[in-house]
Amino acid sequence: MDTTEKRQPGRARAVNGPAEARSLHWLGRGRRKQAIVAAGSGLSLSEISAQSGLAASTAYRMLTTLQNHGMVEFDTSDQLWSIGVETYRMGAAFLRRRKLVDRARVVMQELMERTGETANLGVAEDDCVVFVSQVETHQAIRAFFRPGTRSPFHASGIGKAVLAHLEPERVGTILRKAGLQRFTDRTLSDISALAHDLARIKLRGWSIDDEERHPGMRCVAAAIFNEFGEPIGGVSVSGPTVRVTPERLAEIGPLVRDAAAEVTRIIGGAQTI
16 A cells, blocks of 8 residues: 655755765666667777766776676677667667556546456566556555555455466565565464465455455455466456445456456467466
């Protein structure tokens, strides 16, 4: 759920000391070098130095650091610098997420209208789910997840929907890395209980977060798949337990499952189960 900090709107947190200030300054200059390289079709060190206004020795140190992270590449035959594969991967990841958010919006709007509850879209990262979009209900009391909010796999509807469609070995690796923190007395912090729940989720096609992350809130979710049939995130409906009652789960679950299947279809995904 949303958390807020007490600071002026739009104002960044203060830089903590000279070392952090130097790091941020270097990051900004490095980013400008990367932009210069990206704009060219192969640039020499002297060209990059001239365009950036830095000494060749300073520019070289920055370029080699970026090279170590795959952000730029150096061709030893013609002595030219060009953009690196990691920059491409970051851009491709952004475009995939943007495509998912844009195309899922209509489906989420319809899901919210049919259930009367807030619809959410989340994507799977290495050790958590990140909420990237939301269509809020018009109800006065409603769930709210700020875009960028992170939630552990084992304590979120989308997270459990994703885990249910992964190989057990992969699930074990994720959970060993992330842990099974207990947030409420309903959190499935025991591996055997979680495994039993994941088996049921895979069988019926949708998951339930039954006050496992936030007391008084219930969530129903289903996984979204990419073109390889891999779960990459999910769609969910969330709301207070007084409205998202156990009796309504049999109604909401199939609606969420169908919405996730529709998002999978429109992004060119393939659900192989």
